[in-house]
Amino acid sequence: MLERKGVYVATALLVAAVTVAVLLLMQNIATRKAEGEQVVFRIVDLDETTIDPAQWGKNFPRQYDGYRRTVDVERTRHGGSEAFQRLDADPRWRVLFRGYPFGVDYREERGHAYMLSDQDMTERVREFRQPGACLQCHSSVVPTYRDAGRKAGVPDGQPFEQLMKGFEAVCAMPYADARKLVSYPVACVDCHDPGSMHLRVTRPGFLIGIRDLARSETPAPHLPSVERWRRGSRASEYDPNTMASRQEMRSFVCGQCHVEYYFRGPGKLLTYPWSHGIRAEQIEAYYDEAGFKDWTHPDTGAPVLKAQHPEFEMWSQGIHARSGVACADCHMPYMREGAIKISDHHVRSPLLNVSRACLSCHPYPEAEMRSRAEAIQDRTQALLVRAEEATLALIGEIQKARQAGSSEEELKAARDLHRKAEWRLDFVAAENSMGFHAPQEAARILAEAIDYARQGEVAALRAARLPPVAPPSR
Amino acid sequence: MVKTSAAVVPALLVSGLMGVLFGVGGYTFHYARGASYLSDDPRACVNCHIMRDVYDGWQKGPHHAVAVCNDCHAPHTLLAKVLVKAENGFRHSQKFTFQSFHEPIRIRPKNARVLQDNCLRCHGEFLIAIAPHGTVPGDDVNCVRCHAGVGHGPTR
Numbered sequence: 094m095l096e097r098k099g100v101y102v103a104t105a106l107l108v109a110a111v112t113v114a115v116l117l118l119m120q121n122i123a124t125r126k127a128e129g130e131q132v133v134f135r136i137v138d139l140d141e142t143t144i145d146p147a148q149w150g151k152n153f154p155r156q157y158d159g160y161r162r163t164v165d166v167e168r169t170r171h172g173g174s175e176a177f178q179r180l181d182a183d184p185r186w187r188v189l190f191r192g193y194p195f196g197v198d199y200r201e202e203r204g205h206a207y208m209l210s211d212q213d214m215t216e217r218v219r220e221f222r223q224p225g226a227c228l229q230c231h232s233s234v235v236p237t238y239r240d241a242g243r244k245a246g247v248p249d250g251q252p253f254e255q256l257m258k259g260f261e262a263v264c265a266m267p268y269a270d271a272r273k274l275v276s277y278p279v280a281c282v283d284c285h286d287p288g289s290m291h292l293r294v295t296r297p298g299f300l301i302g303i304r305d306l307a308r309s310e311t312p313a314p315h316l317p318s319v320e321r322w323r324r325g326s327r328a329s330e331y332d333p334n335t336m337a338s339r340q341e342m343r344s345f346v347c348g349q350c351h352v353e354y355y356f357r358g359p360g361k362l363l364t365y366p367w368s369h370g371i372r373a374e375q376i377e378a379y380y381d382e383a384g385f386k387d388w389t390h391p392d393t394g395a396p397v398l399k400a401q402h403p404e405f406e407m408w409s410q411g412i413h414a415r416s417g418v419a420c421a422d423c424h425m426p427y428m429r430e431g432a433i434k435i436s437d438h439h440v441r442s443p444l445l446n447v448s449r450a451c452l453s454c455h456p457y458p459e460a461e462m463r464s465r466a467e468a469i470q471d472r473t474q475a476l477l478v479r480a481e482e483a484t485l486a487l488i489g490e491i492q493k494a495r496q497a498g499s500s501e502e503e504l505k506a507a508r509d510l511h512r513k514a515e516w517r518l519d520f521v522a523a524e525n526s527m528g529f530h531a532p533q534e535a536a537r538i539l540a541e542a543i544d545y546a547r548q549g550e551v552a553a554l555r556a557a558r559l560p561p562v563a564p565p566s567r
Numbered sequence: 568m569v570k571t572s573a574a575v576v577p578a579l580l581v582s583g584l585m586g587v588l589f590g591v592g593g594y595t596f597h598y599a600r601g602a603s604y605l606s607d608d609p610r611a612c613v614n615c616h617i618m619r620d621v622y623d624g625w626q627k628g629p630h631h632a633v634a635v636c637n638d639c640h641a642p643h644t645l646l647a648k649v650l651v652k653a654e655n656g657f658r659h660s661q662k663f664t665f666q667s668f669h670e671p672i673r674i675r676p677k678n679a680r681v682l683q684d685n686c687l688r689c690h691g692e693f694l695i696a697i698a699p700h701g702t703v704p705g706d707d708v709n710c711v712r713c714h715a716g717v718g719h720g721p722t723r
Contacts, residue, residue, distance in 0.1 A: 097577075101577045101580070104584075105580070105584055108581075108584045108585060108587075109584070111588055112587060112588050115588070115591050115592050116595075118664065119595040119598060122598060122599045125615065125616065128616070129616045429670065432616035432617075434616075434619070434620075448670065448671070449670065449671070452671050453671040
C-alpha cells in the first residue's frame with residue numbers, strides 16, 4: 094500500500110514538473126510572438142524639436158542602447174576609435190601639414206558620441222579661428238538652422254528656404270558664438286523623421302552637394318535614383334528624400350557628413366565640391382577652377398589642399414557600392430534580440446563586428462574575412478608610406494631650389510605638382526578605411542600621388558638648374 | 568468495496584493530472600501552431616521569425632513560383648522527409664527557445680546535401696552533361712555556391 098502511494102506521489106510530481114516545463118515553453122513562445130509583432134511603445138511624443146536622444150530612447154530603447162555605445166574606445170590595426178596623435182604615430186605628417194592647423198593637432202577621431210566635445214578640445218579649434226560651419230556635422234544643428242532662418246525672415250511655410258537661410262547664417266558665425274546654439278552631437282532626429290522614423294537627410298550641405306553630383310556627368314551606377322533622375326525630365330532638382338530608395342538612404346544618411354568639403358567664400362558656406370563628380374581628380378578640378386587652396390605650404394610656397402574624410406566618395410568607387418551594399422549594411426548590420434530584428438546603432442568599424450558585418454553575405458569564417466580586409470589595408474598602407482616619402486622628397490627638393498634662388502616662375506611647375514601629389518596622398522590618408530572602401534581606386538590615387546611627387550622632384554631640380562640624376566643607359 | 572474505492576481515488580487523481588498535462592500541452596501545441604509544421608506551407612517556417620529574411624527573399628526569388636521551403640530543404644521520400652523534419656524541428660525549437668545558435672545562421676553539411684539532392688531532383692536531367700555522377704562526396708562545389716540567389720533571392 095505504502096509502495097503504491099509512493100508511485101502515485103512520484104507520478105504526480107513528475108506530471109507537475111512536466112506541466113511546469115510546458116507552461117514555461119508556452120510563456121517563451123508567447124514572448125517571442127510578442128517580440129515578433131515589433132510593437133513600439135510610444136511613451137514620448139517626438140517631433141522636430143526633440144533633439145535629446147534620451148527622449149527618443151524611451152520609445153526605441155534597443156536602438157538607443159547601441160547609440161550610447163559609440164562612447165566605446167577600441168583600436169583596430171589601422172584605426173579605431175582611440176584619439177591617438179597621428180602626428181606622433183607618423184611624424185611625416187608634421188612636415189606635410191606644416192603651416193596648417195592639422196600640423197598642430199591631428200588626433201584620430203573617436204566615436205559619434207564624442208564628435209561635439211572632441212571638437213571643443215582640439216587645438217585646431219582652440220588655437221585657430223574656425224567658423225560656425227563646422228557644426229553642421231559636429232552637432233545636431235537642424236533646429237538651430239530653422240530658428241536662424243526664421244530670425245532672418247523666412248516664414249515657416251517655406252521649410253527648405255528657411256533651412257538654407259539659417260544654414261548660411263550659422264556657417265558665417267564665429268565658431269564660439271555658433272557653438273552656444275547647439276548642445277548635442279549627432280542625434281536620432283538627424284537621420285530619422287520623428288513621425289514615421291523613415292530615414293532622411295537633413296544636412297543642407299549634402300542636399301546641395303548631391304544635387305550638384307546628380308547634375309554632373311560622372312557615372313553613378315551605385316545610385317540608381319540619381320541615374321533615373323538623369324534620364325528623366327529634370328523638371329525638379331534631384332531630392333534624395335523623395336527620390337532615393339531606402340537602400341540608398343542607408344548610405345546617404347552617412348554621406349551627409351563623411352565626405353570631402355570646404356568652406357566657400359567669405360561667408361564660409363560649407364560646400365561639397367561635387368559639381369564635376371566625386372573622384373579625387375574631379376574634386377581637384379573643382380578646386381582648381383574655383384582657385385581654392387586650404388593653405389600655402391611654408392616650405393614650398395605651394396597652394397595645397399587638405400582632404401577631409403571622403404568616405405562617401407571612396408565607397409562610391411568600390412565593389413561594395415557597386416553591388417548595392419550600403420554603409421549601414423556593414424557599419425550598422427542587422428542584429429537580433431529575441432525575435433526582434435534591429436539595425437545595430439553602435440556605429441563602428443566592421444572589423445570589430447565581423448560576424449554580423451561580413452558573414453551575412455560572405456559565407457566564410459570570421460578569421461578569413463578579417464584577414465582579407467586587413468590584407469587590403471596593409472597593402473594600401475605600404476603604398477601610402479611610399480607616397481608620403483615621395484611627397485616629402487618633393488618638398489625637400491623645392492626647398493633646395495628656393496635656397497638656390499630659383500624664381501617664382503621657375504618653381505611654378507614643381508609647386509603645382511606638390512599640390513597634386515599632396516591632394517592625392519591626403520585623399521587616401523584622410524579617408525577612414527585604409528583603402529578598404531575601394532582598394533583599387535585607393536591604389537590608383539596613391540600611384541598618381543607618387544608619380545606626381547617624383548615628377549615634381551624633376552621639375553624642382555630643373556628649376557634649381559641642377560642636373561637631374563642621369564637615367565640608366567639602355 | 569472499500570478496497571476498490573480506495574484505489575479509484577488516486578487513479579482518478581492521476582488521470583485528472585494527466586488530463587491537465589495533455590490539456591496544457593495540447594493548447595501549447597496549438598498556440599505554437601504545432602500542426603503547421605506537419606504541412607508544407609512555407610508560412611510555417613516564419614513562425615519563429617528567424618526565417619523572416621529568407622522568407623521575404625524567397626518571395627522575390629526566381630523559385631518562389633515552383634518551389635516552397637520543403638521542396639528544396641526536405642527529402643522527398645516519406646521516411647527520410649519525416650526524419651529530417653523531426654531532427655531539424657527539434658534542433659530549431661531547442662536553439663530558438665534557449666537562444667543559443669550561431670549568427671548569421673548557416674546550413675549544416677547534412678542539410679546542404681539534402682538541398683543539393685533537391686537541385687538535381689528537378690534539374691538533374693538537364694545537368695547530366697556537367698554533373699554526370701551527381702555530387703561528389705566531400706566536394707563543396709554545389710549548385711548554390713554559384714547560384715546563391717535562386718532560392719532566397721536578393722536578401723538586401
